[in-house]
Amino acid sequence: MSTSTTKALLYCAVNGIANNTNGIGRQAKTFLATLARHHHRLSAHAGAFTPYLAVPEPGPVTWGYNEDDLRYARLIVEGLGGKVITLPYDTRRPFWHPDTWRHLSDGAARSAGHLADRHEKVLAIGVDTPFAGLAHHAHPGVEVLLALFSTARITERPHPDPGRIAWEEEAIAAVGLNPGAWVADIGDFLTRHLQDQYRLDAGTLRAWPSGLDLTAADLTPPTRVEAERIVRGLGIPAGRPVVAAIGRTDHTKGLDVLIEELAPLRESVHLAMVAVPTDDDRAALLDFYRERSAELGLSATIIGRYDRNLPRALAAWPDTVAMAVPSRGETLANIVFETALWAQHTGAVVLAPNIDGFPEQITDGHNGLLYDPAPGALTAGIRRALALTSSERGRLRAAAHRKVLDQRNAAEHLATLLATFWRPRATPVATLHGHPATDARTPRSKAPTSTHHSLEATP
Secondary structure (H helix, E strand, C coil), X not given: CCCECCEEEEEECCCCCCCCCCHHHHHHHHHXXXXXXHHHHHHHHHCCEXXXXXXXXXXXXXXXXXXXXXXXXXXXXXXXXXCEEXXXXXXXXXXXXXHHHHHHHHHHHHHHHHHHCCECCEEEEEECHHHHHHHHCCCCCEEEEEECCCCHHHHCCCCCCHHHHHHHHHHHHHHHHCCCEEEEECCHHHHHHXXXXXXXXXXXXXXXXXXXXXXXXXXXXXXXXXXXXXXXXXXXXXXXXXXXXXXXXXXHHCHHHHHHHCHXXXXXXXXXXXXXXXXXXXXXXXXXXXXXXXXXXXXXXXXCCCCCHHHHHHHHCCCEXXXXXXXXXXXXXXXXXXXXXXXXXXXXXXXXXXXXXXXXXXXXXXXXXXXXXXXXXXHHHHHHHHHCCHHHHHHHHHHHHHHHHHHCEHHHHHXXXXXXXXXXXXXXXXXXXXXXXXXXXXXXXXXXXXXXXXXXXCC
């Protein structure tokens, strides 16, 4: 078979192609939007390439399955000469289990190998935990980038699943053995975490900071009329300070913490919470949030459905004093970046705990507010947000907006990433300030041509 002169980019993701239910889904949507708007620019910068998507075979059992999402993904990549590749798996077995992930990673690796028969170079990006197994596969003409956005040791505190940890550890170890495998430098906190907790070799990193499609229509501030229509439609009372929050019905997101910490302020603020039910027994947390809010006598509106316009309107609503992000563990929270864009003219200041990646996103008192994760600290943080003057709030929002514009341009990040893989070594590769790229085009030490082996989950 003849080999084309173009390169192939294979983006492997569970979420964001046939559904869009969490931050990883937003990353995939950002990737698609970047292709749609900037493919010509990316090709001019890094060389001509054809994009492909690999996704678990979608269908009614897919959490949040949406035919429109899949249609949109196909429209983008097929319009650029690529296709959506569906990976079969046993839908009767648990999805969030290493056995399923191994099967998906194997399928994605085979797809990358087939693409290498038609393209001179293939870059396969494995997004998050389910595709971490890509690092075990070596194929001529294929390079692999693991884009982990979190780990079990972050999201499953205090008792992370041993099987998931074993899967993650094996994947990071495989990167060190496979000269064609790399790890994305998503952000400072996560990279330090992978080095400290998973023995990641810094020489395997490639800079790819988490970013946004800054030109996306759904990241523009709503008009006052639009925001008021949505907020009033939710039944949120007028003239009362609003504390907003958004998250899945997941212990990690800490929405229960916010409810408890608002109790001393029940006479002062209204809680507007978007709690998106998951597809498992955690969905019962939605009823718990509502019942506990009622028990505490909170003035609260708790919305149990997903709609991008809800956090967009709440963030920009003039009465919203804070977008609270009470997470127990977070690498980089998209809502922090998004609020900075939605609330650039009026509305919320972000309030988040001083843990994990939040200090990377927020400098306390400069572009948002941080609080120590201790009992009563979130209550104090909300009081602090309530006490801000109009000019102080405006200064914080303006700084947040500038920081996102300066540091979170997904098109620039992807252009830089592709150039580090595909441009000649002698060609300088520009990067954003604060995210220097390792010259990872320099070959690493020799390793076996194949490092794939069984990943047995720890009981």
